[in-house]
Amino acid sequence: MQSTYSHDLVLVHSDSYANWILRSGHPTQGRRFTNGRDAILEKIGTTQFNARVDIRAPRLATRRELNLVHTSAYISEVLDDHRTNDWDGDNEMLAGLAQTFAGGTLVALDALLQGETRLAVHLPGAKHHAQADHSSGFCVFADFAIAAKICVERGMKVAIFDFDAHHGDGTENLCADDPNILTFSVHQFSPAFFPGTGASSDESRHVYNVPLPRGAGDAELMPAVGQFLSLFYEFQPDIVFIAAGADGHFSDPLASLEFTPGGASLVASNIRNRFDGPILMGGAGGYQPDDHTPEMWASTVAGLMGV
Numbered sequence: 001m002q003s004t005y006s007h008d009l010v011l012v013h014s015d016s017y018a019n020w021i022l023r024s025g026h027p028t029q030g031r032r033f034t035n036g037r038d039a040i041l042e043k044i045g046t047t048q049f050n051a052r053v054d055i056r057a058p059r060l061a062t063r064r065e066l067n068l069v070h071t072s073a074y075i076s077e078v079l080d081d082h083r084t085n086d087w088d089g090d091n092e093m094l095a096g097l098a099q100t101f102a103g104g105t106l107v108a109l110d111a112l113l114q115g116e117t118r119l120a121v122h123l124p125g126a127k128h129h130a131q132a133d134h135s136s137g138f139c140v141f142a143d144f145a146i147a148a149k150i151c152v153e154r155g156m157k158v159a160i161f162d163f164d165a166h167h168g169d170g171t172e173n174l175c176a177d178d179p180n181i182l183t184f185s186v187h188q189f190s191p192a193f194f195p196g197t198g199a200s201s202d203e204s205r206h207v208y209n210v211p212l213p214r215g216a217g218d219a220e221l222m223p224a225v226g227q228f229l230s231l232f233y234e235f236q237p238d239i240v241f242i243a244a245g246a247d248g249h250f251s252d253p254l255a256s257l258e259f260t261p262g263g264a265s266l267v268a269s270n271i272r273n274r275f276d277g278p279i280l281m282g283g284a285g286g287y288q289p290d291d292h293t294p295e296m297w298a299s300t301v302a303g304l305m306g307v
């Protein structure tokens, strides 16, 4: 494959991500990130396509970057006191990892903005529940909202597609008032299912939600992709972010959707085929760290690479 880009995929990763363990037995286990990296490389490596993959180290997000969407008091609570409501007591390592997760997404974004690749992936990215002044749903800093604001500062328009099993409430809340950012979330919905929001859209603010019932599968997911892509004619995004949560997988313990790896790949290839510009993918949720979560992510990346 010939292209004008120096890399087919920039993957931002650090083996330190395996230390992201909020507590033992918690559904979020950091080894899913190293397993995800391995699954992606294996999936790409088994094809005829000789992909040029560059694996890059993350960096710490700066306070100025975090301040694009988070309050100074909350940033200080995490970076100075090492506290959030997602872990017990003060934990300097987790606080540092949370800051690195946000920075890692910005390293991925930078590769896209520099024109080095048209696909950048950061598996701990798309922390879509984090709010301006508190963590939520295992998400400390809202990296996608920060990255979107940075794009807007550069005069770009951003469209965010979120097919994690849960509503992307944080990203939506932090971006809804920006006319240059479109958020689209397809998710399992009931008032009792976390976070209990995302039942309706607000098109005047480019906020789109597709609530699905328990048991919805690929057949319900694909029309949502079509709806997202139909918005492009009017919105004309310069960059697309994908929150590729793997917890829609049919056997995920935290949700009751029936998505498959093939469905995730089809989502990705549909977006890639319609949009030739830069795509940033974050891993969002996924609670089968040793098998199906890495498998879903690898399938999504393969779809985005057309392999």
Ligand SMILES: [Zn+2]
Pocket: 164, 165, 166, 245, 247, 284, 285, 286
């Ligand atoms: Zn989720």
